[in-house]
Amino acid sequence: MSTETSIAGKKPGPAGSRKTSIQDRFVYKDDELIDKAFDWKQFRRLFAYMKPYAKQMLPLVGLMTILGTVTKLTVPYLTSLAIDKAIAPENGQTSLTLLYTLTCAVLVLYVIQWAAGVFRIRFTNIIGQKVIYDLRSDLFRHIQKLSFNFFDKRPAGSVLVRVTNDVNSLQDLFTNGVVNLMIDCVQLFGIVIILLLINWKLGLAVMITVPVMFLISTKLRQKIRLAWQEVRMKNSRINSHLNESIQGIRVTQAYTQERENIEYFDIMNLDSKKSWDRASAMNQGFGPLIEVTGGIGTFILFMLGGYLIQSGELTIGLLVAFSNYVGNFWDPINRLGQMYNQLLVAMASSERIFEFMDEEPNISDKPDAVVLPPIRGDIAFRRVVFEYEPGRPALRGIDLTVRPGQSVALVGHTGSGKSTIINLLSRFYDPTGGTILIDGYDIRDVTVHSLRSQIGIVLQDTFIFSGSIRDNIRFGRLDATDEEVEAAAKAVDAHDFIMKLPDGYNTEVEERGSALSMGQRQLLSFARALLANPRILILDEATASIDTETELKIQEALKVLLKGRTSFIVAHRLSTIRSADHIVVLDHGQIKESGTHEELMKSGGIYNGLVEAQFRFL
Numbered sequence: 001m002s003t004e005t006s007i008a009g010k011k012p013g014p015a016g017s018r019k020t021s022i023q024d025r026f027v028y029k030d031d032e033l034i035d036k037a038f039d040w041k042q043f044r045r046l047f048a049y050m051k052p053y054a055k056q057m058l059p060l061v062g063l064m065t066i067l068g069t070v071t072k073l074t075v076p077y078l079t080s081l082a083i084d085k086a087i088a089p090e091n092g093q094t095s096l097t098l099l100y101t102l103t104c105a106v107l108v109l110y111v112i113q114w115a116a117g118v119f120r121i122r123f124t125n126i127i128g129q130k131v132i133y134d135l136r137s138d139l140f141r142h143i144q145k146l147s148f149n150f151f152d153k154r155p156a157g158s159v160l161v162r163v164t165n166d167v168n169s170l171q172d173l174f175t176n177g178v179v180n181l182m183i184d185c186v187q188l189f190g191i192v193i194i195l196l197l198i199n200w201k202l203g204l205a206v207m208i209t210v211p212v213m214f215l216i217s218t219k220l221r222q223k224i225r226l227a228w229q230e231v232r233m234k235n236s237r238i239n240s241h242l243n244e245s246i247q248g249i250r251v252t253q254a255y256t257q258e259r260e261n262i263e264y265f266d267i268m269n270l271d272s273k274k275s276w277d278r279a280s281a282m283n284q285g286f287g288p289l290i291e292v293t294g295g296i297g298t299f300i301l302f303m304l305g306g307y308l309i310q311s312g313e314l315t316i317g318l319l320v321a322f323s324n325y326v327g328n329f330w331d332p333i334n335r336l337g338q339m340y341n342q343l344l345v346a347m348a349s350s351e352r353i354f355e356f357m358d359e360e361p362n363i364s365d366k367p368d369a370v371v372l373p374p375i376r377g378d379i380a381f382r383r384v385v386f387e388y389e390p391g392r393p394a395l396r397g398i399d400l401t402v403r404p405g406q407s408v409a410l411v412g413h414t415g416s417g418k419s420t421i422i423n424l425l426s427r428f429y430d431p432t433g434g435t436i437l438i439d440g441y442d443i444r445d446v447t448v449h450s451l452r453s454q455i456g457i458v459l460q461d462t463f464i465f466s467g468s469i470r471d472n473i474r475f476g477r478l479d480a481t482d483e484e485v486e487a488a489a490k491a492v493d494a495h496d497f498i499m500k501l502p503d504g505y506n507t508e509v510e511e512r513g514s515a516l517s518m519g520q521r522q523l524l525s526f527a528r529a530l531l532a533n534p535r536i537l538i539l540d541e542a543t544a545s546i547d548t549e550t551e552l553k554i555q556e557a558l559k560v561l562l563k564g565r566t567s568f569i570v571a572h573r574l575s576t577i578r579s580a581d582h583i584v585v586l587d588h589g590q591i592k593e594s595g596t597h598e599e600l601m602k603s604g605g606i607y608n609g610l611v612e613a614q615f616r617f618l
């Protein structure tokens with residue numbers, strides 16, 4: 001198990017190299033910093049997720065945006081009117097009525113602006129959440145379909161990070177980003193037109209600072225983005241380490257490696273903190289820099305504005321309005337730079353998400369795959385060869401025929417290929433050579449669902465899901481009634497221990513059933529398999545020794561479970577092996593002996609040696 005080798009089996013190594021080696025342990029090739037040019041194809045693919053909602057929501061959001069922008073941009077103009085026409089008109093006659101009317105109008109505009117903002121945020125959040133929901137469920141659905149070889153290559157932590165962190169990092173883009181972009185563009189366009197209309201000379205002079213501002217905004221933001229990306233990467237390492245630590249907590253405690261593990265964590269935690277400090281320091285420098293550039297614009301505005309007032313080309317009211325518009329001008333410019341960087345970050349995340357989505361399951365239905373009809377359970381391996389990795393055969397030329405209802409015990413040294421045989425029969429992998437036939441059907445020619453739904457698998461490491469005992473048994477057949485669940489538990493003699501639990505069948509078990517004993521977990525998995533009632537049963541017998549009473553119970557339960565089914569058992573207990581119809585002895589991926597217990601004992605070969613070794617051990 002990877003957890004055991006990496007936590008308990010690590011080598012301390014020299015102090016200097018340790019820090020790097022620990023950090024490297026949680027680096028996955030695909031989680032590296034991604035800083036690529038903008039990819040339009042990916043952008044379109046990502047935004048296709050918005051399409052279903054765009055028609056329904058975007059007109060509303062657009063309307064609210066325009067309403068908000070128009071009201072916002074009208075206020076400075078009304079202010080200029082208040083100054084020029086009501087407070088200090090050219091004829092010197094102050095008009096309080098006009099002033100109050102304009103003030104009320106400004107108030108109404110603020111209320112409209114606020115309401116438009118509330119509705120806009122509400123709608124965009126709805127769109128954003130729907131998009132993220134779709135993306136997350138698409139990704140999860142796809143991962144569920146991926147074959148074993150995909151998970152062989154990736155640590156669980158790295159898969160987890162994609163579904164959580166990467167999807168979350170798109171959340172901002174879809175909830176605020178896209179709409180903010182719309183608002184900013186509309187606002188900028190409106191302001192530029194108004195500035196040029198009020199006074200084109202002053203307008204152009206103030207806008208000289210725009211390219212400078214934009215350059216600072218994008219360049220500096222790029223640095224800041226990379227710094228935040230590093231923070232995310234460091235956090236993703238922490239996540240992976242956490243995942244491994246929690247899953248391997250028993251091994252860690254058993255080998256008293258807690259202190260070492262805490263040290264690992266501290267190193268990564270500190271590293272993450274440092275990169276956060278760096279990124280946030282850069283962020284803090286950004287705001288004042290933008291303000292300074294804005295200040296230069298204001299300087300030009302008042303210098304030139306004052307001159308234009310003196311020359312009669314501008315009124316005081318219009319200068320105040322101008323200054324208001326210019327004040328509203330910097331925000332969208334600044335945000336557009338920010339938006340560009342946000343888009344690049346989102347592109348990096350979506351690249352990683354789509355990389356998973358583009359991963360084709362190795363095992364899938366052929367276009368002309370047929371549904372496997374209800375089977376009798378006749379199995380044949382014909383010259384089956386298999387390699388997990390090219391050039392390293394795990395099975396070499398396996399020929400094996402099993403009649404319906406027969407039980408086959410697979411025995412052999414560790415690594416001899418026993419689990420590989422059952423992996424191929426369940427079609428978790430396809431053979432590199434040869435064929436596997438069930439009732440004469442090549443298993444590659446039938447649909448995966450029709451095949452697997454007729455095969456029951458009981459693994460050594462019985463997986464107990466969080467939920468009740470009843471739910472766990474019902475996992476074998478989701479439409480089973482409570483009575484059927486209990487009948488299955490009774491048949492394998494699990495009923496008594498279940499009834500002794502605090503809430504009987506409704507007792508909630510923690511994930512992986514840590515509160516249940518090995519034997520109890522096995523009985524539950526037998527009940528689960530019995531409920532599914534498959535024609536072919538695959539059983540990877542638990543190696544852990546259990547007390548004689550439980551062992552007897554399990555043997556009895558096994559008899560019930562195997563009755564009338566074709567079964568393959570990776571057998572470790574002599575009692576199971578002896579009662580099998582057929583024993584197949586594997587060695588280095590080849591069948592070296594096969595026959596009944598008596599026949600094999602007589603021949604004095606590998607099997608004889610294995611049995612004698614077991615007795616010697618006892």
Ligand SMILES: Nc1ncnc2c1ncn2[C@@H]1O[C@H](COP(=O)(O)OP(=O)(O)OP(=O)(O)O)[C@@H](O)[C@H]1O
Pocket residue numbers: 152388389394412413414415416417418419420421
């Ligand atoms: N996912 C994998 N990727 C690469 N090689 C693998 C993989 N799984 C198994 N192997 C290799 O294939 C060979 C057969 O392994 P297999 O698991 O079938 O043996 P086994 O007889 O079931 O062993 P055990 O009794 O220890 O479970 C071994 O050499 C093993 O290292």
